[in-house]
Ligand SMILES: O=c1ccn([C@H]2C[C@H](O)[C@@H](CO)O2)c(=O)[nH]1
């Protein structure tokens with residue numbers, strides 16, 4: 001499948017603009033290409049009880065399912081400056097569930113994408129339960 005990385009980055013930036021991050025002042029947007037061609041996105045949503053913060057990737061995974069499910073093929077995440085941002089540890093696990101080790105991960109316009117297996121080597125995942 002052809003991957004339009006600029007379109008994914010744009011979708012991530014658009015989601016980032018809708019972030020609710022009054023406590024950290026660190027808005028994040030994430031977008032991914034699903035295996036049926038649609039783009040799903042999410043932004044971080046913080047809470048006065050700081051530890052309840054939802055990362056942008058949480059919203060993305062929820063959006064994937066709320067809009068029909070499927071698998072993730074390619075993923076991009078941006079910070080408030082629009083630069084590529086690496087998902088936190090918890091979000092790597094969330095993304096692995098729906099993209100597996102081959103999920104392509106954006107490293108920005110000046111680098112080749114990497115894969116989830118680079119971000120989360122020797123991952124625990126659904127296959128370990130079968
Ligand atoms: O992968 C990440 C890392 C951080 N954040 C958010 C959580 C918090 O609102 C802010 C600062 O950590 O960035 C994300 O949304 N995704």
Ligand SMILES: [Zn+2]
Pocket residue numbers: 055056057087088089090091092
């Ligand atoms: Zn996270």
